[in-house]
Amino acid sequence: MFENLSERLGKTLKNLSGKGRLTEDNIKDTLREVRMALLEADVALPVVREFIAQVKEKAVGADVGKSLNPGQVFIKIVQAELEAVMGQVNEKLNLAAQPPAVVMMAGLQGAGKTTSVAKLAKMLKTREKKNVMVVSADVYRPAAIKQLETLASEVDVTFFPSDISQKPIDIVNAAIDKAKKQFFDVLIVDTAGRLHVDEQMMDEIKALHAAVKPVETLFVVDAMTGQDAANTAKAFNDALPLTGVVLTKVDGDARGGAALSVRHITGKPIKFIGMGEKTDALEPFHPDRIASRILGMGDVLSLVEEIERKVDKDKAQKLAQKVQKGKGFDLQDFKEQLEQMRNMGGMMSLMDKLPGMGNMTAQLKDKANEKTFSQMEAIINSMTPGERARPDIIKGSRKRRIAASSGTQVQDVNRLLKQFLQMQTMMKKMSGGGAAKMMRRMKGMMPPGGPGGMFGR
Incomplete structure (x- = not known):
């Protein structure tokens, strides 16, 4: 996400160094590059024009303090303007209504409406503790009704049945009636995909909206x-x-033009972003965090929240105690760590949120892909419990058997064992006072004052 824009801006902003203050003359070339970066990211032209004008107005004449260099001051201004373009703060759903609060989803065909209904239902149920019902008013595509029923079952929310012989208004009114009687907090309505040029379909959704409110x-x-x-x-x-x-x-x-254009052109906030196929791959849209990611500074807050939600704390605690007691870190522990990473969207999702990873080389990104994860898990699954507990016994013939059983090559098994040894060494260092040393080392990699330090937060 935003890889192209992030890379281009990163190169551009490096050019502003060693200047005592920002002037129209010394930011001219940088602004031109920022403008090109935004246009290449498919950001709408009116948005680009206003963005550049605002950055120029705030940057010209800005004094550079002792703790910041001109590049950092300029980044601070660009970040503030990116946030302003995208809406500054996350705007939550307004569910303060007489239950059930009705949420209607509209959009073009193929935009991912039905999947988003299920993702939103899951988020409201797990994070907001809401009692959620979903209903499909898409009477033009029988598969859509069936798809929502399947997804509702998957995310464990109530599905209100509907049929293509019914009228959308009748379906939704019946669902509201049922939701009221059974004390549901939220009813999410999936509507038929339509083209905005299709007058008849647009009239239908207007009538549905007016009736359902x-x-x-x-x-x-x-x-x-x-x-x-x-x-x-x-x-x-x-x-x-x-x-x-x-x-x-x-x-x-990879471009990000939509995220940077929607708010400005519609005047409406982006409330959520879908980050993958899985039913939990829906995130609240935080403009400040997205701006930070665009500028290659990571999104540590979202990463921390994700760890809080998705890491099995009991398993993590047991592993920490095991390592501290000097019992070592074995391949079964390694496998569980891989599973935890997969739960959090895989290595790429984690790396995107870490500071400085925006400009990570393509070679490293390729090594961290999901195929590699699956291969590593397959290799460990092909080992006996004894081999997982004592990896040092895995020699020639065992390696050949594991490779054949997991559909891999012996060199793949060797690579996994090498990666495991590196992780094991790191875990040994973390027992005793090693963890504190590691945190100090990580702190030294941060900008002055911590992750948000350069921006005076």
């Missing part, structure tokens, strides 16, 4: 369509009183 009307749009996503959202917003946008397939969007 949802507290939230979210427009679901594919981030990979770039600035077209913002233009489509505007067309829908002209027809429907949208309350926010859900940006899907953000993990496949």
Whole structure:
């Protein structure tokens, strides 16, 4: 996400160093590069124009203090402006209504509406502790109703059955009635995908909205369509009183034009972003954290929140105690660590949130792909419990058997054992006072004052 923009801005902002203050003359070339970076990221032209004008106005004449160099001052200004363009703070769903609070999802065909309904239902149930019901008013695609029923079962929320012979308004009214009687907190309504040029379909959703009066009307749009996503959202917003946008397939969007254009063009906040296929791959949209990621400074806050939610604390505690008692770190522990990483979206998802990883080499990114993860797990699964507990006994014939059983090569087994030894060495260092030393070393890698230090937070 934002790889191209992040890389381009990173190179550009390095050029501003050794200047005593920022002047129109010494930021001219940098601004031109920033402008090109934004246009290449498919950010809408009006957004780029205003962005550059605002950055220029704030940067010219800005004094450079002793603790910051001109590049850091400029980054601070660019970051503040990126946040302003995207909406500054995360805007939560407004569910303060007489239950059930009705949330309607609208959007084009293929944008990922039905999947987003399930993801949102899961998020509201697990994080907000809401009792959620979902219903499909898509009477044009029988597969959509079945898909939502399957997904509802997967995320363990109540599905209200509907049929293509019914009218969308009748379906939703019946669902609201049932939700009221059974004390549901939230009802999420999936609507049929439509083209904004299709007048008949747009009239239908307007009538549905007027009859149902949802507290939230979210427009679901594919981030990979770039600035077209913002233009489509505007067309829908002209027809429907949208309350926010859900940006899907953000993990496949290396440019980021949609995220930077939607708020400016529609005046509506991006409330959530979809970061993958899994049902928990929906995140609240935090403009400040996204701005930090664009500038290659990571998103440590989101990473910490993700660890809090997804790491099995009991297992982590047992492993820590085991290592501290000097019992060592074996291949079974290594396998469990891989599983924890997979739960958190894999190595790439973690690396994207770490400071300085935005400009990571393509070679390293390639090594950290999901295929490698699966291969490592397959190799460990092909070992006996004895081999996992005592990796030092894995020699020639055992290696050949493990490789054959896991569908890999002996060199793959050797590579895994080498990576395991490195991890084992690190774990040994962390027992005793090693963990404190490691934290001190990590602190030394941070900008002055910690992750947010250079921005005076």
